[in-house]
Amino acid sequence: MAGRELRFAAYAPRPDARPDARPDPVSAVLAEATEEDVPVLGELQARARGGAAGDWADSIRRALGRRQSLVVTAKIAGEAVGYANAEFLPEHPVDRAPAGYYLTGVTVDPDWRRRGIATLLTRRRMDWIRERDAAVWCFVSARNGASLDLHRDLGFRRERPGASFQGVEFAGGEGWLLRADPPRA
Ligand SMILES: CC(C)(COP(=O)(O)OP(=O)(O)OC[C@H]1O[C@@H](n2cnc3c(N)ncnc32)[C@H](O)[C@@H]1OP(=O)(O)O)[C@@H](O)C(=O)NCCC(=O)NCCS
Numbered sequence: 001m002a003g004r005e006l007r008f009a010a011y012a013p014r015p016d017a018r019p020d021a022r023p024d025p026v027s028a029v030l031a032e033a034t035e036e037d038v039p040v041l042g043e044l045q046a047r048a049r050g051g052a053a054g055d056w057a058d059s060i061r062r063a064l065g066r067r068q069s070l071v072v073t074a075k076i077a078g079e080a081v082g083y084a085n086a087e088f089l090p091e092h093p094v095d096r097a098p099a100g101y102y103l104t105g106v107t108v109d110p111d112w113r114r115r116g117i118a119t120l121l122t123r124r125r126m127d128w129i130r131e132r133d134a135a136v137w138c139f140v141s142a143r144n145g146a147s148l149d150l151h152r153d154l155g156f157r158r159e160r161p162g163a164s165f166q167g168v169e170f171a172g173g174e175g176w177l178l179r180a181d182p183p184r185a
Helices: 035-049 053-065 117-130 145-153
Strands: 029-032 069-076 079-089 100-108 136-141 157-162 175-180
Touching: 029 117, 035 053, 035 069, 035 079, 035 100, 053 069, 053 079, 069 117, 079 117, 100 117, 100 145, 117 136, 117 145, 136 145, 145 175
Parallel strands: 100 136
Antiparallel strands: 029 069, 069 079, 079 100, 136 175, 157 175
16 A cells, blocks of 8 residues: 555645746646547556556546546647546445545646646536536545645535545545535525
8 A cells, every 4th residue: 555655646735825936837628538548548547656557448448438427638739648537426335435426536647747737627527527416525545635635625625534435445544535515606
């Protein structure tokens, strides 16, 4: 598990938040992934998170084939620089994570991080979910500070901690179930 933890982005909050201290945001093109994207996304995921590209590709292909599931790519000049998933999951029989629409993963190429790409991918998935349900769910390792801040900034609040949600166990043993509700009118 320690090896997987190394694949989280190093936690580097920006306390001064000066706009001129940020790299330029990029405008990536977002689109639903197709079968043609799968090998490249498998390689991107293996580069960013370890493991075998072929195994990741198999899992992405399965996600593409599922109903009530979305895979979105972010491309710059035609090259995939990130991708993310969302899908409906029933209540988990063991850890009791509730039934609902979940953000189930987001990865950005290490060379393109801190430019707002995960934010774009997450907003797109939240829009897709909100066409189907009010609540947006996700779960994040308690050790993944970058992801916790990303989701906090997008309106997620901490529902409860746990050793596993939807059958996924966490590096370090603990994660958070997060939930975002629509902004009040
Ligand atoms: C987490 C990850 C997806 C973020 O992608 P990104 O495109 O760099 O994210 P964004 O540029 O949209 O960042 C939005 C906000 O998230 C937070 N954030 C992102 N990376 C961070 C980091 N390394 N440290 C602290 N906060 C971070 C910040 O609040 C950031 O806003 P800011 O840049 O104005 O400070 C990326 O680091 C990644 O692929 N990590 C490995 C895979 C992973 O952990 N996925 C999440 C699994 S739940």
